[in-house]
Amino acid sequence: MQVPNNPFEPRHFEDVRKPLDQASTMPPWVYTSDKFFQREVDRIFMKVWNFMGHVDQVPNPGDYVALEFVGVPFIICRNDNGDLCAYANSCRHRGSKVAIGSGNVKEFMCPYHGWCYGLDGRLTATVDMDQTTGFYKQDYGLIPINIDTWGGFIFVNFDPDCESLADYLGDLPTNLASHKLTDMANVRTVEWELNHNWKLFVENAKESYHIAIVHRETINQVAPVKSADYSVSDAAGQYCTTFANHDGSMALLKDDLGFPPIETLKGRYRHGTYAPMIYPMTYLACTIDTAWFLQLFPIGPNKTKLVHGACFPRDRTVRPDFEELAANYYKRWDRTILEDIEAGDHQQVGIASPFARPGRFCFREPLVHQIDNWILNRVLD
Template identity: 30%
Template sequence: MLDRQTTHALRAEPQESYTDPALLEREQTHVFDRDWVMVTRAGALPNPGDYVTAKLGRRPIVVIRQEDGSIRAFANYCLHRYAKLLDGSGNKKRIVCPYHAWTYTMAGELMGVADREGFCALKTREMGLEELACEVALGFVFVSRRFDLPAPGARLGELAALLANHRIEDYEDRIVVDEEIWEGNWKALFENFIESYHVTYSHKGSIGPTNPTKLAEKGPTGHDFFSLHHNSYRPEDYPPIHNAALTADQRRQFHVIALYPNGLAAVDPNFMWWIALEPMAPGRTNARWGLSFSPHAMAGMEDPEAYVEAIRQTIVVATAEDKEMVGRVQEGAAFGSSERGYLHDWMEVYLAEFRQYIDGLCAAD
């Protein structure tokens, strides 16, 4: 039994961390307004004009593939009376405001104003949507309000080296779900994903039998912008391998990855499950998620489409199981106790590292 007086034990965050509106407001300002935020996968926007709308914290944005193949991000409001321009995802060659039909190019330039003579004092040809910093790293799209931050590729260079044999930047993005509402704080969802302590006990109907908690392996610790550990397969459940570059260890490992501050990924030899979190309220989060597949697996399997569907069904069940537990955390934290819980010495050390990162941003001036 854990001695409650032990001073070196890792402590969980206070319950109010999941319920306090003022704290969420501070996170919106100090984290989502000031850091790189993961939005989606570049492969979810394969064609010029493909777009997805999202939230940069509380701020509506749109990410859109350009004619030259680049991806750019803009504030998602009209320069006239601030109406939101786009919803959901789709493809547009022009962005037309639904309110008064002001029209913008894919590059955010204002190209048309209805009843133009009524705005004679405006130099509309010089006007455009507010652009945001937008970078692609490891196949993920990151957006920021700031242009002075180190690029995500530089921040995640060590992670890229660890995953070099997988080449997740080349994984085919087959499934994307833009809206998946969780009744829980965004940090509770993030923390649930990045520890394997719960897998056997919470995921009885999905990944628990094949990736039992007892086989979880510690990964490197102390990285500034990410964490990584392994939730390994039982020998009898090793997946078929189609990527010859993978090592013996990589062939049996299911990598669990945190991309600070809001990105998550689980990387298997054949597929990847990723999530990008958008906090909506202290106890409510949108989790955009998707499934991406190794091109080696898609080329090597007899029926790749059946495999994609089988993985989708497994992840749907796993998501439902996780949703229940995150909801239970949210309900339990509503008690408001000042007594802090305890963390597993290594399987939950990544929670402590994540909180150090968030707390560091929130403490900054």
């Protein structure tokens, strides 16, 4: 299906805008078009709060990690006071990156001409700049980027005029209060390469229609669709969510041993899994004994990096049997992620066909429809 000359005209999406039972799925080219992807970067990723990992990745003063997100290189670090900071990873002299990888430093030194920056972003030292008229170090610090945390998770926003993270999340922190996310440790992160568009992975994560087929031997054995329901819950913030009612932990394969339930859980959270998708693409799953996140780095219209993070209550991590039991969770996550990646990669190939056309939604895909319309609200003319 050919990309129209102006892919952002609302008329191309009239059928997507209809109620779920009447709506069509997105035009295939929204998953393959470079032009559509760049509009998502400009109108979404550069404007919203983007999930960037866990505070355990930079626990101490001087710790840093250099990241790149939709073409923007930046640094997350802890300053000398232990505060989290974020800066554009671009030297104020001629633009070189000043940090690579991760580690612990006293300062950042540009590898090109040796300009040095403190952990507070201030330019602290230069070489041979004394003959440059009107040059003052205080005017050339690293450019700061908005950063905030919730539940031990790090978010950044590239828009200097953005709303607060608290306003963006709305009632999500209240809904997950009994999980005590700030008391959890991020014990493992694993990276995966996806040969498909970021939206395909997000849509897949928030529909239960595929579980009986793609996850027939894994998730379907623990929380089958018809009994777990995967019902949509109310959300007063920039997220959508489901709750699956089931026995045991969603994070284990059937009959595998795990940790006891989180003692502070209240109400329905003691008997199932609450799984919000923070727009545009951060998936959290909070079940009775653990939580995990799926973090996406869109690279292009058909390429995405996925980071899976595993979180457990900190008191579980000091148990002598922690590694033995945690391996059961890792086994489940690694297996089901590969199942989802394979499904998404196949979908990308099929959707790129010149014969691909929009389809119709199943009643088990309400959040796919909701996510797609959230995106359209931001990218269309």
